[in-house]
Amino acid sequence: MTMSKIIEGLLYSESHEWVKVDGDAATIGITDFAQKSMGNIVYVDMPEEDDEVSCGEEFGAIESVKAASDLYSPVSGTVTDRNGDLDDEPGLLNRDPYSNWIIKVKMDDPSEVGTLMDAAAYEAFLAAQA
Amino acid sequence: MIYMETLKKTCLYDSHIALGAQMSPFGGFMMPIRYSDIIGEHNAVRTHCGMFDVSHMGEIFISGPDARDLVNHIFTNDVSSLPPGKILYGMMLYPDGGVVDDLLVYGMPGSQTFLLVVNAANIGKDYEWICKAAGGRNAEISDKSDEYGQIALQGPDSERIASDVLGFDLSDLVFYTFKETVFDGQPVLASRSGYTGEDGFEFYAAPETVRKIWSALLEAKVVPCGLGCRDTLRFEVGLPLYGHELGPDISPIEAGLGMFVKLDKPDFIGKEAVEKLKAAGLTRKLVGIELADKAIPRAGYPVEADGRQIGTVTTGYNSISTGKSVCMAFVEMQYSEPGTAVEIRIRKKTFPGTVCKKRFYDKKYRK
Structure with a gap:
């Protein structure tokens, strides 16, 4: 597989979710590495607005043609928005996994993101896995 | 008994790696799952032509x-x-x-x-x-x-491509017949058969000849297809896969394959058991189920009705050709009539579905 794209300024989890932090608001998606490993994404199982998510816990799933992969929340808090475009066009996650976010969360404890990796650390993490 | 099994490589392994295929173990072999994307490979076979390394068979x-x-x-x-x-x-x-x-x-x-x-x-x-x-x-x-490799050339353009690229005249072959032909001076067994529901051929030859055929087809821009779409293709036309719709604990009658079990033959191993099962009546049957939602029923997921589990999914996909989320499943007889409402448990939720025939796409064989 070709090199995976990594964006500066985002935080990354070991389960290949990315987080964009703005105060106590977190926008969550999956990384280019994740979409490449899964292949064609055909369904996104997302929580609803006002659902609670917990750091490290499963909050939904991404279905590729062949398999379902659980999504793990990198933060704890309340879902404020879900990306409804993915209901009709889940393949958006293949085309551009960084502009097509999955959910937005109002964080209970913004300091939780301290355990996540920055772009350089995630790049090293991917390199170590190869 | 514990023993280590080393994964085998087919004679086309090097080509798969060179093409950047995603590889995965299957049936004791390292096999290509996809070269680019499963949907593109699937559609190539349905609309034009694709080729598979099936040398593991x-x-x-x-x-x-x-x-x-x-x-x-x-x-x-x-x-x-x-x-x-x-x-x-x-x-x-x-x-x-x-x-x-x-x-x-x-x-x-x-x-x-x-x-x-x-x-x-x-x-x-x-x-x-x-x-x-x-x-x-x-x-x-x-x-x-180990002496044979095998390539499946599948899709509506297969006959023309076999002729143009390989010099095989296969126009006289009808479905489920074969003949001996020659490529580069070496014998090839060519049959009109396959596992995709499309017209197509399977070529059996020595590994060296299989590599030459594969290279010629690649050069002619035939799309290499992995086992990923081989499964989505066979599934859509209701063909069984051993380990899913067939196995040691499944009768072919339950799987709806009675037409391939000839009870008028004098004798064969298992005949008596099939006759007994037919006389006693089936307790479960393989059916199709179509979901209203796009959530995907996967193998092993429970099928429920009347508040309890009444069956199990054997294979399921969001059908690439129809866009619907569908599956094959074994269900108790009383829930096997087309139109019966059931539910499938997918992760934490249940999704409503309707029993239907287990062919989600019509075969396009050249009979």
Whole structure:
């Protein structure tokens, strides 16, 4: 597989979710590495607005043609928005996994993101896995 | 007994790596799952043409004066009048009616030799099973799986591409027949057959010849297709996969494959069990289920109705050709009528579905 794209300024989890932090608001998606490993994404199982998510816990799933992969929340808090475009066009996650976010969360404890990796650390993490 | 199994490589392994395929173990082999994306490969086969490395499949030859009798003894279909050049699909059964394997039997020239094409994961088991079943019959059984590679060329343009690129004139072959042809001076067995629901061919030859055929097809821009879309393609047309819709604990009658079990044959292993099951009546049956939602029912997910589990999904996808989320599942008889409302448990939720026929897309064979 070709090199995976990594964006500066985002935080990354070991389960290949990315987080964009703005105060106590977190926008969550999956990384280019994740979409490449899964292949064609055909369904996104997302929580609803006002659902609670917990750091490290499963909050939904991404279905590729062949398999379902659980999504793990990198933060704890309340879902404020879900990306409804993915209901009709889940393949958006293949085309551009960084502009097509999955959910937005109002964080209970913004300091939780301290355990996540920055772009350089995630790049090293991917390199170590190869 | 614990033993280490090393994964085998097919004769086209180097090409898969060079093409950047995503590789995964299947049936004891490292096999390509996809080269680019499964949807693109799937659609290439449905609309144009694609090629598969299926060299992992096993080739077992049975020959000799009693070969035909032996095949008829172990095989559910009837080879008593199978002429050279024709193929039959069927199963080998255990005495209790469970399935040892599903396979193709090719009637070879001379009428005393049969080629059995079996599933990769079952080659060793099948070979031992046949040897044990042979008894005192005068027949030689040989596993030549390592001497053969196999390429499946599938899709509506297959006949033209086989002619233009490989120089094979296959226009006289009808579905489930084959002939010997030649590529680069070497023998090739070419059959009009496949596992996609499309018109197409399967070519059997020595590994070196298979590599040359593969390279010629690649050069002609034929799309290489992995096992990922082989599964989505066979699934859409309701073809069974051993380990999912067939297995030691499944009767071919339950899987809806009764037409390949010839109970009017004098005798074959498992016949009595099939007759008993038919007389007693089935308790479960393989059906199709269509979901209203796009959530995907996967193998092993429970099928529920009336507040309890009434079945299990065997294979499921969001069908690439139809866009619907559908599956095959074994369900209790009383829930097997088309139109019956059921639910499928997917992760934490249940999704409503309707029982339907287990063919989600029509086959396009050249009969």
